[in-house]
Amino acid sequence: MWKFQLDPVTAKRFQRFRRIKRGYIALLVLATLTGLSLFADFIANRRAIFVWHQGKAYFPTFTFHTMAEFGQKDEFGFDDLEADYVTLKATLKEKGGGFVVMPIVPHDPYEPDFNYPEPPPNPPDSRHLFGTDSQGRDVFARLLYGFRISIFFALSLVLVGQTIGTTIGALQGFLAGKFDLFSQRFIEIWSSLPFLYVVIVISTFVRPSFWMLVVILGMFQWIGITFYMRTEVYREKTREYALAARSFGASRRQLIFRHLLPNCITPLVTFTPFAVVAAISTLTGLDYLGFGLPAPTPSWGEMIDQALQSENRTKIWLAIAPFSALLLTLFLVTLIGESIREAFDPKQYARYE
Amino acid sequence: MPLLEVKNLRTVFDTDVGRVHAVDGVSFSIEKGRTLGMVGESGCGKSVTAASIMRLVPNPPGRIIGGEILWKGRNILDIPSKEMPELRGKEISMIFQDPMTSLNPVFTVRKQMEEVVSRRKGLKGKAADQTIIDMLQTVGIADPSRRVDNYPHELSGGMKQRVMIAMALLAEPDLLIADEPTTALDVTVQAQILHLMKDLQKRLGTAILLITHNMGVVAETCDDVVVMYAGRAIESAPIDELFAANRHPYTRGLLQSIPIPGSNKRDALATIEGVVPSLITPPKGCRFADRCFARQARCTTDDPTLTTIGTGHQVACHFPLEVAR
Numbered sequence: 277m278w279k280f281q282l283d284p285v286t287a288k289r290f291q292r293f294r295r296i297k298r299g300y301i302a303l304l305v306l307a308t309l310t311g312l313s314l315f316a317d318f319i320a321n322r323r324a325i326f327v328w329h330q331g332k333a334y335f336p337t338f339t340f341h342t343m344a345e346f347g348q349k350d351e352f353g354f355d356d357l358e359a360d361y362v363t364l365k366a367t368l369k370e371k372g373g374g375f376v377v378m379p380i381v382p383h384d385p386y387e388p389d390f391n392y393p394e395p396p397p398n399p400p401d402s403r404h405l406f407g408t409d410s411q412g413r414d415v416f417a418r419l420l421y422g423f424r425i426s427i428f429f430a431l432s433l434v435l436v437g438q439t440i441g442t443t444i445g446a447l448q449g450f451l452a453g454k455f456d457l458f459s460q461r462f463i464e465i466w467s468s469l470p471f472l473y474v475v476i477v478i479s480t481f482v483r484p485s486f487w488m489l490v491v492i493l494g495m496f497q498w499i500g501i502t503f504y505m506r507t508e509v510y511r512e513k514t515r516e517y518a519l520a521a522r523s524f525g526a527s528r529r530q531l532i533f534r535h536l537l538p539n540c541i542t543p544l545v546t547f548t549p550f551a552v553v554a555a556i557s558t559l560t561g562l563d564y565l566g567f568g569l570p571a572p573t574p575s576w577g578e579m580i581d582q583a584l585q586s587e588n589r590t591k592i593w594l595a596i597a598p599f600s601a602l603l604l605t606l607f608l609v610t611l612i613g614e615s616i617r618e619a620f621d622p623k624q625y626a627r628y629e
Numbered sequence: 630m631p632l633l634e635v636k637n638l639r640t641v642f643d644t645d646v647g648r649v650h651a652v653d654g655v656s657f658s659i660e661k662g663r664t665l666g667m668v669g670e671s672g673c674g675k676s677v678t679a680a681s682i683m684r685l686v687p688n689p690p691g692r693i694i695g696g697e698i699l700w701k702g703r704n705i706l707d708i709p710s711k712e713m714p715e716l717r718g719k720e721i722s723m724i725f726q727d728p729m730t731s732l733n734p735v736f737t738v739r740k741q742m743e744e745v746v747s748r749r750k751g752l753k754g755k756a757a758d759q760t761i762i763d764m765l766q767t768v769g770i771a772d773p774s775r776r777v778d779n780y781p782h783e784l785s786g787g788m789k790q791r792v793m794i795a796m797a798l799l800a801e802p803d804l805l806i807a808d809e810p811t812t813a814l815d816v817t818v819q820a821q822i823l824h825l826m827k828d829l830q831k832r833l834g835t836a837i838l839l840i841t842h843n844m845g846v847v848a849e850t851c852d853d854v855v856v857m858y859a860g861r862a863i864e865s866a867p868i869d870e871l872f873a874a875n876r877h878p879y880t881r882g883l884l885q886s887i888p889i890p891g892s893n894k895r896d897a898l899a900t901i902e903g904v905v906p907s908l909i910t911p912p913k914g915c916r917f918a919d920r921c922f923a924r925q926a927r928c929t930t931d932d933p934t935l936t937t938i939g940t941g942h943q944v945a946c947h948f949p950l951e952v953a954r
Contacts, residue, residue, distance in 0.1 A: 515730055516725055516727055516731045517730060517733045517734070519725065519731075520723070520732070521733065522685055523683055523685060523717055523718065523723040524744070524745050525715070525716075525722075525745075525749075525800070526714065526718075526744070534744075538733075538736070539733070539734065539735055
């Protein structure tokens, strides 16, 4: 049981944060986008959201239905493939007997669309608002699913990293002495490892999955926050309330995690948004270099990589989409982080006249 | 067997300029239900003694290098540090000098007290509420059901100290160590707090170790007194005897330097000449010798030990003073 209660000073800081409009709006926008991305399967998908066919209801978003179930056949006469809901929608509209509710964007990020006279990538048109990529996949769908992956990857990485970093930093500050001395030296050595090479080396052994990458990057992400937590705890532990807490029988663990850490959250809160920015950029960078998530995972880095291929230099939509998405996301997170930092800055409201 | 018996306690701090012998062979004992006053100038080792009893000497730089602290016959210094939280806050609890900083600024009073209640009595949440509010009422906080949700910075100094005392008492300890509990408070609140502690002592039979440099407080609340000087206990006696029949020149100097209201203002207040010796290189012989008006040759070479000279009266002096008539 560890209820995290905000002290009034921190509560005031959050009030102040709300008053900094740009940060607050950025937070709302980003939260909305993140929330929406959770429902990406209902926004961009070639499977229908809802099908009413001959008196039966279907919710095919997460389930597989064959063509046979809806009386469809492909041009070669097979009917055990996945149903084609777009065609089904047209058929039902024409002949009656049911209806189909399709997502706003009736494409998923994997399905190639070769129904163009030109080979992909094809420029934006009414069918693919953002165009298609070099394998004929819908750019908007890939952007959307890529956003979901990026943001949740960044949040997981930062959560894991900051938790480890905070714990280790707090222990360094609290235990001090030999533990501090040796762990600090370890951190110095560890942080001087060129992490990109480590990731490249590791990813030649194991096929990096989402969580594998979180672990690999987490091995380096935690370092940054330790320095701040260490000094915070160093200072807080000498305050008299810490002594008083011990005199009332608090064990070391209770003292560190229940009494001291809540007094040390300022650096954590102010650095975390920037850590998210770094995490998104890192994942995009790794994907761009091809050491990130394996194909065909929709990812911004991979999209940028495509856009920068020499044969795609003239296909400008391939570059505009991922770059503006990346720019917008990083801008929003940075705005949030910068506003939090401002809200926590004591100089803002200590005025001497 | 006394509740607490400290024997020849030695606590040092290793600093850059050398080893500070903050507590250098202190002995005293406390009986159940009694109040022992510990008096002395700033830096004489009172607080370090208290911290040593709780095993809360910051290490490094501090270290207990000798002696015994017998708690109900068991040496506290031999208890594994993992078991210490069982002792602290259950059998012994402590009130700190500065109420302004001894409460955790990020938690409400309720939250902080709840922790003590849950540790001591296993009560949590709603079940603990009544106990907490009752105790706040007992220590004289008006409107406790509202105050309980306040943060420390919303309370006055006196209230904070009452909350500290309430927390210490919630633990229902056998020994309450009060390290200058009233120094930071104004005089009217001081009296109330002291009264409160005595009151609770009567009800619960708690022994109190009261650390102070205020002789008035000692006179009012203590049963016995230990006078400390430069890391040593130099005289200990029951309260009446100490005031009426003190034998150590330092004790006498200390008592004479209390201003008496209404005395002739033209008479200068008696002071003790000189300064406390360095605790890094304590002088050979009696530590007070330098400042002592009754100093003799032997005082600078031989170290006096605490010797019994009357019922419950011990003094560390080669040439104890005659009792003033």
